[in-house]
Structure formats: structure tokens, C-alpha cells
Amino acid sequence: MPPGKKILIIIGSASENSSNQKLMEQVLEKTGYMNFQMYDDLSVFPHFDTALTDDDTPEEVLKVREDIKNSAGVIFSTPEYIFSIPGRLKNLLEWCVSTTVFSAKPVAVITASASGEKGHEELLLILRTLGAVTDDKHQALIKGIKGKFDSNGLLESNTFAKVSKLVTDFRTLFHN
Numbered sequence: 001m002p003p004g005k006k007i008l009i010i011i012g013s014a015s016e017n018s019s020n021q022k023l024m025e026q027v028l029e030k031t032g033y034m035n036f037q038m039y040d041d042l043s044v045f046p047h048f049d050t051a052l053t054d055d056d057t058p059e060e061v062l063k064v065r066e067d068i069k070n071s072a073g074v075i076f077s078t079p080e081y082i083f084s085i086p087g088r089l090k091n092l093l094e095w096c097v098s099t100t101v102f103s104a105k106p107v108a109v110i111t112a113s114a115s116g117e118k119g120h121e122e123l124l125l126i127l128r129t130l131g132a133v134t135d136d137k138h139q140a141l142i143k144g145i146k147g148k149f150d151s152n153g154l155l156e157s158n159t160f161a162k163v164s165k166l167v168t169d170f171r172t173l174f175h176n
């Protein structure tokens, strides 16, 4: 793996004050890891449409596909919405179906939600279908995420340690 490739972080939440975003920001800040790029607002991607030809593909979509393709790996951190993955995240993944951007791409999957089992399983299934590769140690289901921040918005230590370890382990895949 050439040095300098970024890890892409994709936040699945549709909320501005997202627990998943805070979780990832706090972990990345404390570990001092700088070589990442975060997509935290998936509303920028128009609805997937099979009628669009390659020439009509929206610029934002072309850009995220390039970012995924050129990344060392991708970390997803997302809540579950109605026993599934959030629509905006599904939409982004639909835009990637006819491409090879996830082929053999290492991915880590964090589902931080009230409950989250179904969404977690579903995201793993979708990513494997797209050709991505993932390992048990790069997956975490964190239940009751909203209760894991103190009154100052700081993530509690056990969850922090768990996610930090996952991110550190994931990074060692690329020696970066």
C-alpha cells in the first residue's frame, strides 16, 4: 500500500448534531491521526436514478467515487434507522453499485445507535456485495450511543477505548 493514502470516514447520520460524527471526531482527535477525510453530510448526493447515463452522473457522486477508489480504506460510522441503514447512506451505496470502487476495499463498520443490530448486519451484507473486505475486529455495534456522552459532550471511556482500538487496528493494515 503506497504511503499517504487517506482513510475515508463516512458518517451515515442525517442529523447535524450526530453522535456518530462526535464519536469519530473525538477518537480521531485524541489519537492525533490526521490522514483522513470525512464525509459527514450525505444530503449532498442527489437521489440515485438508473435513467442517468454515465455522462449525467452528478459531480458530487463522481468525486466521492474517486475518493473511495483512492482511499486506503473506508470507515463507516452510522446509526440504524427503522431497522435498516439510513436512506442517505443507502443512496450513496446505490451510486457505487455499477462501479468497482469498493472491490477489495478494506472497510471498518461501526454502528452506533439506540439498538442497531439489523442496520449493522445489513451494512455488512451490502458492503460485501459491493466487493469490500472486512474483518470482525474492524466491526463494532455500539448500543445506546446517545447515553454514552457526558454533560460536556465527551464520550465515556470504555466506548472511546473500543473505537480507538478499532481505528488503530484498521490503520495498521496500511502502516499509516
Ligand SMILES: Cc1cc2nc3c(=O)[nH]c(=O)nc-3n(C[C@H](O)[C@H](O)[C@H](O)COP(=O)(O)O)c2cc1C
Binding pocket: 013, 014, 015, 017, 018, 019, 020, 021, 078, 079, 080, 081, 082, 083, 084, 112, 113, 114, 115, 116, 145, 146
Ligand atoms: C428516522 C429515525 C429512525 C430511527 N430508527 C432507529 C432504529 O430502528 N433502531 C435504532 O437503534 N435507532 C433508531 N433511531 C435512533 C437512533 O439510533 C439515534 O437517534 C442515534 O443516536 C442516531 O445517531 P446519530 O446521533 O449519529 O444521528 C432512529 C432515529 C431516527 C431519526
